[in-house]
Amino acid sequence: MKMDLFEFFKENESKLHERPSEQAWQKLEVRLERRRVRRRRAIRFLQLGVVVAALALLLLAAGLVWYFIHKSGF
Helix, strand or coil: CCCCHHHHHHHCHHHHCCCCCHHHHHHHHHHHHHHHHHHHHHHHHHHHHHHHHHHHHHHHHHHHHHHHHHHHCC
């Protein structure tokens, strides 16, 4: 026997108003906080990596300019 979607919601309406226990909320908050801390570390590491890469490129460019200036005799 097929159940109509409307009937399904009508019969299970009381379950829509259930509230999770306080312990469940606390567990969820702890898990979310752990994820936030991991993301912050990853973002800081990524930012540091970008700065290091930019400095390396800048030093490489400066070294190449110095090399070609001295090689050509300017």
